[in-house]
Amino acid sequence: MEDQQTEPKKLSRIQQRNRELIIDAALDVFSQHGFRGATLDQIAESSGLSKPNILYYFAGKEDIYVTLLNQMLSSWSDPLQALKADGDPITEILAYVDRKMDMTRAYPRESRLFANEIIQGGSRVMEHLQADVKALFDEKVAVIQGWVDAGRLAPVDPRHLITSIWATTQHYADFDAQIQVLLGPGDQVIDQGTEYLTTLFAKALKPEPQAAE
Known part of the structure; x- marks a missing residue:
């Protein structure tokens, strides 16, 4: 039977x-x-x-x-996954910054939950980091490095570029108490932060003009 x-x-x-x-x-x-x-x-x-x-x-x-972690991790890498290799490099990276700020706006508690887990050693997400996030991270690092090698982006280390985007965007959620004291409450702070960060990364990533032969 x-x-x-x-x-x-x-x-x-x-x-x-x-x-x-x-x-x-x-x-x-x-x-x-x-x-x-x-x-x-x-x-x-x-x-x-x-x-x-x-x-x-x-x-x-x-x-x-x-x-909670499983619910969060199922969509946490979506913004990076959406970065397209066949798009315009600066447009793609700035859109990624924008998506990360959208997640900061919509899911601040989830961001702090993940940050707390990592601070405490990340034992409950380590398998996901090693099996899924690392593979996606390496894939997008290779894409960005290809853009740099082709002269379509300023010379940057793609690994530190991605992690700096994580640090600057998630800061608004992870350190919300400090942000409210220093910058004030409300969605306008996220709007201002998005504008600032996209301008910052656009300037940093713009390649030098090619000298005429």
């Missing part, structure tokens, strides 16, 4: 709502305190659900945390 695989039981509307409340509350807690500093009591208080209710849906704190 063949084994029959049972499909996961479909959640009711209330159960789905409760699971979403837990995930959203956990995103707040983990993005503020990191995995080590977060507790189920904090998640329960933030979600408005009891700790036993949370443990009905998740096996524990780590189960919630890994669920």
